[in-house]
Amino acid sequence: MTSSFARRTAIVGIGATEFSKDSGRTPMRLAIEACRAACADAGVDPSEVDGMSIFSMERNQEIEVARNLGIDEMRFFSMVPHGGGGGCGTVAMAAMAVHTGAAEMVLCYRAFNERSWRRFGSGVSGHHTGEEADDVSYSWSTPFGLVTPAQWAAIFATRYMHAYGATSADFGRIAVADRRHAANNPAAFFHGRPITLADHQESRMIADPIRLLDCCQESDGGQALLVTTVDRARDLAQRPAVVAAATQGVAADQWMMRSYYRDDITGLPEMGVVARRLWADSGLGPSDVRTAMLYDHFTPLVLPQFEEFGFCAPGEAKDFIADGAIEMGGRLPINTNGGQLGEAYIHGMNGIAEAVRQIRGTSVNQVEGADDVLVTSGSGVPTSGLILSVES
Amino acid sequence: MGTVGDEGVLDEAGLMALVGGVGAATRAPVPVDAEAIRLWCAAMGATDPAVLDGAVAPPAMLDVWSMVGMERGVGATATTDDPHHRAYGLLSDAGFSGVVATNSDHAYGRLLRPGDHLTRTTTLAAISERKTTALGEGHFVTTESDFVDEAGASVGTMRFTVFKFRPGTGRTAEPDGAAERPERPRPRCNADQAWHWEGMRHHELRIQRFPSGRLVHPPRLADPDTGEPAPMGPDGVEYDWVVASGDATLHSWTVTRHPPHPAFPDPNVVGLVDLAEGVRLISNVVGVAPERLEVGMPLRLDWHDTHEDVTLHRFRPAVTPRRDQPRPADTVVAGDRLPVEPVDVTVELVTGGAVATRDPQDVHHDPEAARARGLPDVFMNILTTTGLVTRWIGDWAGPGAVLDSVRVGLGVPTHPGDVLVLDGSVLEGTADEVDAATGRLELAFTAAVLRGDRTIGSHARGTATVVLPTGDRPTGDGEPA
Numbered sequence: 019m020t021s022s023f024a025r026r027t028a029i030v031g032i033g034a035t036e037f038s039k040d041s042g043r044t045p046m047r048l049a050i051e052a053c054r055a056a057c058a059d060a061g062v063d064p065s066e067v068d069g070m071s072i073f074s075m076e077r078n079q080e081i082e083v084a085r086n087l088g089i090d091e092m093r094f095f096s097m098v099p100h101g102g103g104g105g106c107g108t109v110a111m112a113a114m115a116v117h118t119g120a121a122e123m124v125l126c127y128r129a130f131n132e133r134s135w136r137r138f139g140s141g142v143s144g145h146h147t148g149e150e151a152d153d154v155s156y157s158w159s160t161p162f163g164l165v166t167p168a169q170w171a172a173i174f175a176t177r178y179m180h181a182y183g184a185t186s187a188d189f190g191r192i193a194v195a196d197r198r199h200a201a202n203n204p205a206a207f208f209h210g211r212p213i214t215l216a217d218h219q220e221s222r223m224i225a226d227p228i229r230l231l232d233c234c235q236e237s238d239g240g241q242a243l244l245v246t247t248v249d250r251a252r253d254l255a256q257r258p259a260v261v262a263a264a265t266q267g268v269a270a271d272q273w274m275m276r277s278y279y280r281d282d283i284t285g286l287p288e289m290g291v292v293a294r295r296l297w298a299d300s301g302l303g304p305s306d307v308r309t310a311m312l313y314d315h316f317t318p319l320v321l322p323q324f325e326e327f328g329f330c331a332p333g334e335a336k337d338f339i340a341d342g343a344i345e346m347g348g349r350l351p352i353n354t355n356g357g358q359l360g361e362a363y364i365h366g367m368n369g370i371a372e373a374v375r376q377i378r379g380t381s382v383n384q385v386e387g388a389d390d391v392l393v394t395s396g397s398g399v400p401t402s403g404l405i406l407s408v409e410s
Numbered sequence: 411m412g413t414v415g416d417e418g419v420l421d422e423a424g425l426m427a428l429v430g431g432v433g434a435a436t437r438a439p440v441p442v443d444a445e446a447i448r449l450w451c452a453a454m455g456a457t458d459p460a461v462l463d464g465a466v467a468p469p470a471m472l473d474v475w476s477m478v479g480m481e482r483g484v485g486a487t488a489t490t491d492d493p494h495h496r497a498y499g500l501l502s503d504a505g506f507s508g509v510v511a512t513n514s515d516h517a518y519g520r521l522l523r524p525g526d527h528l529t530r531t532t533t534l535a536a537i538s539e540r541k542t543t544a545l546g547e548g549h550f551v552t553t554e555s556d557f558v559d560e561a562g563a564s565v566g567t568m569r570f571t572v573f574k575f576r577p578g579t580g581r582t583a584e585p586d587g588a589a590e591r592p593e594r595p596r597p598r599c600n601a602d603q604a605w606h607w608e609g610m611r612h613h614e615l616r617i618q619r620f621p622s623g624r625l626v627h628p629p630r631l632a633d634p635d636t637g638e639p640a641p642m643g644p645d646g647v648e649y650d651w652v653v654a655s656g657d658a659t660l661h662s663w664t665v666t667r668h669p670p671h672p673a674f675p676d677p678n679v680v681g682l683v684d685l686a687e688g689v690r691l692i693s694n695v696v697g698v699a700p701e702r703l704e705v706g707m708p709l710r711l712d713w714h715d716t717h718e719d720v721t722l723h724r725f726r727p728a729v730t731p732r733r734d735q736p737r738p739a740d741t742v743v744a745g746d747r748l749p750v751e752p753v754d755v756t757v758e759l760v761t762g763g764a765v766a767t768r769d770p771q772d773v774h775h776d777p778e779a780a781r782a783r784g785l786p787d788v789f790m791n792i793l794t795t796t797g798l799v800t801r802w803i804g805d806w807a808g809p810g811a812v813l814d815s816v817r818v819g820l821g822v823p824t825h826p827g828d829v830l831v832l833d834g835s836v837l838e839g840t841a842d843e844v845d846a847a848t849g850r851l852e853l854a855f856t857a858a859v860l861r862g863d864r865t866i867g868s869h870a871r872g873t874a875t876v877v878l879p880t881g882d883r884p885t886g887d888g889e890p891a
Contacts, residue, residue: 140669149600157597158628159692161722163666163674165595172664173682173692180662180705226665226700271634278682279628279690283662 021263023117024299028251028258029109029406031060031244032371037207037362040134041238049078049129050086052240057087060244061255062123067244069094069121071111073104075365078129094121098266100274102315102396103288105366106404110264112245122246128367129240138236138363141166159276168233168316170275171398172225174283175318179227181284182333184321186227190218192317192352193231193359195345200356203382207235208360232317234358241367243374248409257409259377262390263299264404267291275398284333286319289326289394292403297328300405302390304328307405309376309385310350310392311369314357319397327392346383354383366395373406420504425497425537425549433492433532435558438476441527442467446766450474453759453766454797457732458804467522469813470800472557472566473514474793475522476530477768493534494553501574506548508783509771511792513552513571515817519564528557528565535569544822545784548575577784594673594716603629605649610721613713615654617687625652627689656711657686658725665700675864683709683725697726697752697831697860714863724863726752726829733808739849739878748806748834748853752860753798755790755828763794789823790830795870799855802832807876814850814875822859822867829860830869837873849880 033055035041035048057064064087070080071094080095094115098104105128112124132138143165146156164170178184197213200206213231221230251258269287271280280287297303304327312323321335329350330338344352355361355372362368373391375381381388395402440446444464450471451462461468498509522528538550552571559565599607606629609616618626620633621641629649632639641648662682670676681695681703695709708728715721730749753759764774769791772779780788796818804813824830834855857870 141671143595143671143673147596147598149598151600151602153598154600154603155628157599157603159680160595161597161716161720162680162692162694162724163594163671163678164664164680164692165671166666166669169664169666169680173662173680176664177662177682177705222668223665224668226663226667228664230668276692278662278692283682 021265021295021299023113023261025260025262025407026117026248027113027245027261028248028409029243029261029370029374030246030251030254030256030258031056031058031062032374033057033059033242034205034364034368034371035129035240037205037237037239037364037368039207039238041131045130045135045240046078046082046086048131048238048240049083049127049242052129052242053083053087053125053127056125056127056242056244059256062244064088065090067123067125068092069112069115069124071096071098071108071115071124071126072128073098073101073108073365075101076128078127083127092121094124098402100396100400102313102365103399103401105313105370105395105402106264106393107266107395107402109243109245109261109370109404110266110402113261113264116245116247122250124245125242126245126367127240127242128365131238132363133236133238139166139168139233141169155273155276166225167275168228169225171316171319172228173278174398175227175316178284178318178321182336184336186229187215187219188321188336188339189227189232189317190215191339191344192314192320193218195351196314196353196357196359198345199351199354199383200360203356203361206356206361207237208356228316228318231359234315234363237362237364239362239364241364241371243367243370257378259374259406260409262302262405262407263296264402265292265295265299266400266402267295268400272400274400277398284322286322286326286397288399288401289323289397289403292394292401293327296392296403296405300390300407302405306390307350307392308388308390309354310352311355311357311373311394312352312392313366313369313394313397313401314353314359315363315396317359320352323394323397346385351383351385354381354385369393370404377406377408420506421500425500428493428497428534429537431493431534433490433494433534435529435531436476436490438528438530439479440475440768442475442522442524444524446474447471447524450766450797453762453794454801455753456801460809464524468797468800468804469518469521469566470516470796470816471522472516472518473555473568473570474767475528476557477793478770479768480765480770492532494532494551497534497537497551498574501549501551505576506574508545508548508575508577509572510545510575510823511570511572511820512550513569513817513819514792514796515569515815516566516796517568517815518566518813522565526559526565528559531556543573543575544581545573546575546577546579548573577782580784592673596717596720597722601647602631605651607720609651609653610713610723611719613721615656615685615711615723616651617654617685617689619650619652621650625687625689627685627691652687654685654687654711657728658683658709658711660684660695660703660705660707660709661690662705663695663703665703679703681709681725691723694722694724694863695726696724696863697829698750699833699858702747702750702833730805732805735808736810736879737806737808739851739880742836742851742878744836744838746836748803748832748855751802751832753830753832755824755826755830757788757826759794760788760790760826763797764791767791767793767797769793785823785825787825789825790869792818792820795820795857798830799832799857799870799872800874803834803853803855803874803876807878810879812877814877816872816874818870818872820870822869824859824869827861831858831860831865832856833858847880849878851876851878
């Protein structure tokens with residue numbers, strides 16, 4: 019089975035605020051600025067937007083954003099569940115909506131002050147105090163002190179290291195690549211500040227084996243994307259980034275960041291679900307992709323993504339990424355914006371924008387021959403992914 | 411110049427003049443005795459067949475035979491004219507009536523057997539200047555004792571230090587700050603899991619069982635194999651379970667460090683645990699230092715009452731059984747670790763240990779007496795600490811190993827309710843010297859105190875010298891370590 023909307027829609031506008039540790043304004047203001055910028059980028063008046071697609075944890079409701087953008091009528095508004103796993107999912111929803119005619123012009127956005135307001139990395143202790151199944155699910159971990167995203171991820175990392183002989187330095191190579199790319203990106207928080215593997219190894223433990231420099235940044239900022247059909251895109255200001263494929267993924271015994279009860283916890287089977295559909299819908303394979311924006315909230319969960327997408331066999335990511343393979347000039351530079359460790363943590367939406375720039379040929383770290391770019395969303399959660407292509 | 415004490419003046423000059431004095435040779439009140447050996451083995455958890463039947467005394471009992479013993483009555487002390495006894499008396503009379511042992515260094519000669527009867531000669535080796543510790547202000551008093559048998563041959567020596575302190579001058583606050591700590595986040599449940607949490611109140615780790623026999627954790631609404639929901643009964647959904655055996659291994663883990671959470675220890679070890687029944691759960695792993703965590707390590711179920719009405723499971727390292735084969739010296743290298751062993755400190759262990767080591771001091775069996783000395787409860791005596799450590803080393807070393815010496819330095823006192831975590835390794839640099847000729851190696855050990863869910867400090871640390879069997883030296887039959 020393949021999806022009928024493959025290669026029928028495109029991201030036509032991208033817009034973001036600056037990325038910072040203290041935006042000095044409200045998340046709603048950031049959302050409005052990002053959405054207006056995305057419309058301006060596409061040459062579309064915000065009043066032409068008739069749909070919105072966001073993901074859960076987004077607290078800037080679409081009706082508020084619509085009111086403030088001057089949108090009078092909307093006929094498509096959708097929320098993808100499970101936080102950071104929903105990033106590419108918002109584009110999948112938008113693409114399906116515009117392809118089916120449910121809407122013509124759909125905004126996808128994410129905006130927050132996750133550094134200067136409540137820090138995102140502080141975890142869920144004190145949350146989930148009800149008795150619904152979702153609340154209850156956290157009781158299998160929270161009372162034991164496993165409460166932050168880094169801690170959840172660390173359990174997978176320890177087992178992965180044990181199973182495959184990966185080391186902290188292997189995780190560090192992801193951070194080094196991200197920070198090298200960020201160093202070249204004026205929009206990145208860590209512009210001009212690359213790190214070495216030694217810096218990574220000296221950074222303090224957050225939750226063994228995850229070090230400070232394995233963790234994405236808590237950031238303030240907003241990122242918006244505008245989606246319409248390929249036909250409509252031809253009339254707009256930018257070279258369209260065609261959505262060759264976009265899909266979501268859940269696998270057996272799926273939990274939010276805590277899928278600890280599967281026989282084998284060294285993989286990301288939900289990412290495998292995404293991978294198989296993306297390759298099938300796009301007609302592409304690992305060897306066709308020159309660059310990828312792989313979700314990098316915590317470096318240990320980047321490694322199994324290479325494996326789930328077939329860039330290498332299970333357990334071999336540490337070898338695949340060695341020797342600068344994932345840095346500029348290597349065979350698969352990743353996160354050319356600096357990723358969420360180097361540019362900003364905008365819940366993966368900034369990675370989609372970077373993929374659009376690669377397709378347009380406007381990235382600060384432009385990869386030659388980047389005609390097809392892979393993007394993934396949150397790892398360890400119900401997730402999503404997409405492949406953007408130049409219009410053929 | 412004297413110092414005014416609670417009950418008198420300390421004659422410091424007179425006190426210091428006693429240093430170097432040698433006491434009279436004193437015959438031990440009891441001979442080496444099989445029943446006393448068996449009692450000691452029971453208290454220390456010894457399973458070594460070489461000592462269990464009482465035919466040979468564990469070397470760590472060296473000073474047990476010369477202890478005053480319970481037969482003289484509770485709180486009895488020797489009151490001789492020996493210099494060290496005079497020093498203790500001078501200090502007590504000046505208000506330094508509290509006493510705790512701080513160091514015990516044994517060096518052993520030949521093994522002792524029932525029928526041996528020791529004579530002890532004690533020299534007052536040193537008295538420290540006034541010191542202030544957590545217990546209060548006082549003086550460290552060090553003695554050196556030589557033990558000889560009836561033929562006059564030396565069978566061991568001991569250097570022993572006590573701290574004579576003025577009760578009430580120390581810190582009284584709980585060392586772990588338990589009072590200020592918020593409660594852990596409460597687990598939440600509904601009818602689909604309430605039976606599981608209810609089991610924990612009874613120290614039952616309940617694993618959901620479906621009619622097909624399939625075991626599942628965390629609980630589900632339906633059997634993952636058949637898709638059949640748990641059956642409905644007259645009173646609603648009928649949940650079924652088995653009670654976990656408690657045997658487990660560590661599937662994965664993390665140590666949470668930042669941000670610290672005030673309700674949890676810092677650092678806090680969270681484990682993903684495989685139960686022997688084939689299901690997995692998140693829990694805490696206690697009684698093992700983070701650097702000793704290993705995927706696959708055997709664990710044993712334990713319990714932690716975290717709230718007035720909530721009990722959580724937790725796991726500790728499973729106790730490694732005593733080695734039943736000789737451990738050849740050439741199989742040991744520097745850095746080898748001894749298996750971590752958590753020991754529950756109970757009233758039975760503290761008091762039974764005091765009785766088994768012939769220690770009549772009331773602070774080891776009478777909580778009121780302990781509180782009068784400024785301690786919250788009865789505490790373990792140093793002979794029990796030494797006994798536990800040497801028993802544990804012997805269990806690692808196996809048959810044929812001989813304990814040559816042990817040096818124990820005490821830190822924080824340990825009380826009933828604590829878990830004493832024994833950990834140790836073969837000292838770097840010494841294993842190279844474990845030459846095939848002697849089989850002698852030095853071990854370093856610690857005994858950390860786990861109180862509640864926190865490691866509050868080190869109860870004891872020290873070293874021991876063990877002689878392992880070598881290729882040239884036939885392993886002793888029945889020679890204990």
